[in-house]
Amino acid sequence: MKTITRQKPYEEIMQQLEFCNRVFIVGCGTCATTLQTGGLEQVLELKEKLQDSGLLITGWAVIPTACDEMTAVVAAENETAIQGANAILVMACALGVQRINMYLDQPVLPGLDTLFMGLEEHSGYYMEACAQCGQCVLGYTAGICPVTACHKGLLNGPCGGTNRGKCEVDQDRDCAFTLIYNRLKEQNRLELMKYYHPPRNAQVLPRPRVKILDPKEMEQWV
Amino acid sequence: MGVIFKDLLDSGKFVVTAEVAPPKGTDLEQMLHHIDLLKDRVDALNVTDHQSSVMRFPSLGGCFAVKERGGEPILQMTCRDRNQIALQSDLLLAYTRGVRNVLCLTGDAMTVGDHKQAQGIFELDSVQLLRTIDLLEEGKDMGGNELSGKVSFCKGAIVTPEADPWEPQSCKFEKKVDAGAEFFQTQAIYDLDNFVKFMDYASQFPVKILAGIVLLTSARMAKYMTDNVPGIFVPPNLIDELSSTPKGGSLEKGIEIAGRMIAALKKDSICDGVHIMAINREEVVPDILAAAGL
Ligand code: SF4
Ligand code: SF4
Numbered sequence: 001m002k003t004i005t006r007q008k009p010y011e012e013i014m015q016q017l018e019f020c021n022r023v024f025i026v027g028c029g030t031c032a033t034t035l036q037t038g039g040l041e042q043v044l045e046l047k048e049k050l051q052d053s054g055l056l057i058t059g060w061a062v063i064p065t066a067c068d069e070m071t072a073v074v075a076a077e078n079e080t081a082i083q084g085a086n087a088i089l090v091m092a093c094a095l096g097v098q099r100i101n102m103y104l105d106q107p108v109l110p111g112l113d114t115l116f117m118g119l120e121e122h123s124g125y126y127m128e129a130c131a132q133c134g135q136c137v138l139g140y141t142a143g144i145c146p147v148t149a150c151h152k153g154l155l156n157g158p159c160g161g162t163n164r165g166k167c168e169v170d171q172d173r174d175c176a177f178t179l180i181y182n183r184l185k186e187q188n189r190l191e192l193m194k195y196y197h198p199p200r201n202a203q204v205l206p207r208p209r210v211k212i213l214d215p216k217e218m219e220q221w222v
Numbered sequence: 223m224g225v226i227f228k229d230l231l232d233s234g235k236f237v238v239t240a241e242v243a244p245p246k247g248t249d250l251e252q253m254l255h256h257i258d259l260l261k262d263r264v265d266a267l268n269v270t271d272h273q274s275s276v277m278r279f280p281s282l283g284g285c286f287a288v289k290e291r292g293g294e295p296i297l298q299m300t301c302r303d304r305n306q307i308a309l310q311s312d313l314l315l316a317y318t319r320g321v322r323n324v325l326c327l328t329g330d331a332m333t334v335g336d337h338k339q340a341q342g343i344f345e346l347d348s349v350q351l352l353r354t355i356d357l358l359e360e361g362k363d364m365g366g367n368e369l370s371g372k373v374s375f376c377k378g379a380i381v382t383p384e385a386d387p388w389e390p391q392s393c394k395f396e397k398k399v400d401a402g403a404e405f406f407q408t409q410a411i412y413d414l415d416n417f418v419k420f421m422d423y424a425s426q427f428p429v430k431i432l433a434g435i436v437l438l439t440s441a442r443m444a445k446y447m448t449d450n451v452p453g454i455f456v457p458p459n460l461i462d463e464l465s466s467t468p469k470g471g472s473l474e475k476g477i478e479i480a481g482r483m484i485a486a487l488k489k490d491s492i493c494d495g496v497h498i499m500a501i502n503r504e505e506v507v508p509d510i511l512a513a514a515g516l
Contacts, residue, residue, distance in 0.1 A: 151331055152302075152342060156349040157394030159328040160409060163452035164386050169331045181390040193393035196400070199306065199350050199364070 001119060002031040003093035004126055005038065005112040013046075014053060016109045017087060022056045024078070024085035025111075026100060028066035028092035037112050038091030046091065046111065058084035066096025075103045082106075134204030140192050142183035147200075149176035155197035227266045227294050227323050228376035231405055231430045236488045237495030238516060239296065239407065239432060240507050241268035242288075244279035253279075254287060256504040261293030263508055266323060268407070268497070271298040275335020282312055285321045296378065297321050300329025301346045306354070306364050309346065313358055317373040325378040325407065326351040326398075349394070352377055352401035377402055381431075382409040382453035383420035392423070399427045407497040410436035410447070412456045414486060421492055430494040433487055437500040437510065438476040441465035477506055481513020488514070 017023060025043050032038030040062050047057050059081025063074045075082060082088065088104055090097045091111040101108040118126030128148045137155065138145060147153045151169045158177035161168025165178040184190050230237055240263075242256045260267055269284035285295035297316050304312065313324070332342035346354060354364055361372040379398040385391035398406075406424075411417045411433050424431050436454075438444045441464035444456040460479060467475040484496050500507050 151333075152328065152344040152347075154328065154344065154347045156347050156397055158385075158390045159347075160380060160382050160385075161331065161452050162385060162387075162391070168452055169333050175390075177390045177394075178387060181387070181393070193390065194396060194400075196349065196353075196397060199346050202345065 001117055002034055002126060003095065004115045004118040004128075005032055005035055005093050006115060007037050007042070007091075008111060008113055010049065013050075013089070013109075013111055017050075017055065017089070020085075020087040020107075021054075022058050022085045022087075023050060024058050024082050024088050025050075025060040026066065026088060026090045026092065026096070027060070027062035028096050029062050029064040030066070032066070032092050032096070032112065033062070038096075043091055046089075050089075058082070063092070063096070066090065066092035067099050069099075071096075071099050072103050075100070133200060135201060137197065140195050140197070141180045142187060142189070142192075144176060144180050144183060146176050146180065149174075149179065155200065157193065227296070228404070230265050231376070231494070235265075235495075236491075237266075237430070237432060238264045238484075238498065238511070239266045239268060239495070240264045240498045240500070240504070241270055241298075242284060242504060243270045243273060243501075244281065244284040246276070246278050248279070250279070250287065253284060254291070257288050257291050257293060259505065260507055261288065261291055263511055264498070265495075266294040266296050268296040268298055268325060271300045271327070271329070272303060272335070273330070275302065275330045275332050275337065277335070277337055282316060282321075285316065286319055289320045294323070295321055296323040296325050298325045298327060299351065300327045301344050301348065301351055302329030302332065302342050305343055305345045309351065310354065310358060310363055313355065313373055313375070314369075317375070322374070323376045323378065324355060325380070326355070326403070327380060348379055349397045349401045352379060352398060352403055356402050376404055378405045378407060379403040380409065381406045381424075383411055383417055383424075384409065384413070384455045385453045395424075396427070399429055403429060405430040405432060405494075407432045408434040409453045410434045410451075410499065412438075412454075412460055412483070414483065414492070416455070417487075418492060432495040432497040433483075433493045435480050435484060435496050435498045435510070437480050437498075437503055437506065438464060438472075439503065440472045440476075441467075473503075473506070477509050477513050480510045481515075484510070484514035484516065488516075 025047055027038045027043035043060050047060055059078055061074055061078050063071050088106055088108045089111050090100055094114040097110045116128040119129035121127050131147045133147050146155055151167055158175055162175040167173045167175045184192050240260050242253055245253055267288050269281045271281035272278055281298050285297045288295035326348045328348045332340050355375055355377055358373045361369045381395045382391055441461050444461045444464055447454045448456045464472055464475055487493055498507055
């Protein structure tokens with residue numbers, strides 16, 4: 001699984017940085033490196049660009065995994081450079097941005113837009129496989145998620161827009177229900193195409209969402 | 223008109239419906255003109271619901287206008303723009319204002335319309351919307367609460383006989399039947415042999431089928447639809463017929479073709495009626511009816 005990100009337009013990055021003149025840049029060694037949106041190369045590229053725009057870069061770091069708690073260690077190691085900056089620009093997913101925001105006092109700004117959680121189907125091809133809907137229907141849909149694979153997130157079968165098995169919004173992508181039908185057929189479970197799905201519950205876990213692990217559950221992992 | 227659409231469907235008469243589109247804005251003149259032109263010529267008039275995801279005057283408002291002018295409206299209702307509460311409350315309003323027919327649709331994708339950044343809701347799909355109406359008819363809402371005063375509608379849905387692939391579409395069609403759809407208006411059909419095959423299948427279900435008739439206005443349009451519009455197939459002989467028509471005559475030819483198809487469907491009692499879609503050419507619907515001998 002990778003968090004799929006894309007770089008914000010440079011103008012938007014500059015707009016966010018309008019209030020400051022000294023910046024510390026953070027990249028991420030995991031998803032953003034694989035996606036080439038916030039790895040070493042992109043951090044150095046952006047550093048050059050910002051310097052050309054007249055900003056002082058007090059330092060930079062590519063944190064191994066920006067969203068995990070080790071980020072605190074990297075923040076401590078770079079304390080001086082970070083202290084010298086009046087903004088932190090994070091080229092990681094929004095989880096990385098928020099993780100760093102927990103440790104630092106300065107404004108922490110996103111350099112990337114976070115798009116979806118991607119499953120690598122084949123090399124370099126990531127698909128959104130799950131929207132964390134909280135009531136998984138994969139058991140009825142041959143393991144293909146209609147919430148993410150169907151443009152409209154329908155449950156009860158194809159809309160009228162299916163065209164030669166493709167989705168009405170993109171002729172290069174399969175209609176979810178063509179895929180589901182074919183796979184159910186292979187599995188000899190076509191009767192599931194007739195299964196009535198009631199409306200989804202939009203409030204399975206109302207926001208803001210948190211999960212608090214029981215101390216006993218935690219013990220098992222240490 | 224004065225006759226209730228549901229009674230007409232049940233009477234076994236060859237039913238004819240057409241549709242009008244609400245305007246983009248508050249100038250209702252053209253829509254009202256189309257309503258006046260058609261209300262006594264057809265058995266019921268669909269009012270489209272932000273068709274192709276284009277923001278317009280509401281379908282509900284159009285239905286009220288049909289009603290006020292003595293016509294029988296069919297409220298098209300998509301699941302794209304409203305959540306459960308909004309859909310249910312619009313159904314309550316429709317009922318209290320005399321609207322008795324609802325066509326339940328999923329709705330086009332938001333990205334094809336003119337508000338491309340808007341959220342497509344799709345909290346319900348067409349099957350779930352049909353079942354929701356059932357619930358309201360029983361005097362309950364989706365939250366499980368009692369209604370003071372229920373609704374009663376003749377419920378419709380759509381089906382695409384030429385869908386490719388057909389099997390997933392047929393599963394959905396059967397789910398709509400199970401969910402209480404009483405009539406179906408089909409996507410445009412042009413190949414009568416294919417349609418007869420579809421009717422062989424569909425006639426095993428206790429529902430009325432109105433064949434979709436979309437007016438062809440040129441050979442170019444016919445080719446474009448075959449190549450680009452999901453579930454539409456115009457056979458080559460019709461395209462040839464249109465392209466061999468002298469310049470300026472293709473609208474006439476399209477009217478003739480539509481009339482001919484309707485007459486054939488009626489003569490052999492292939493289906494229960496037709497739904498005529500003369501998109502942007504509503505004025506010629508009476509000519510199509512005349513060409514069909516209706
Ligand atoms: S149905 Fe789809 S979105 Fe919901 S939990 Fe399962 S995979 Fe995720
Ligand atoms: S064509 Fe298929 S995948 Fe696309 S919106 Fe319709 S049902 Fe969903």
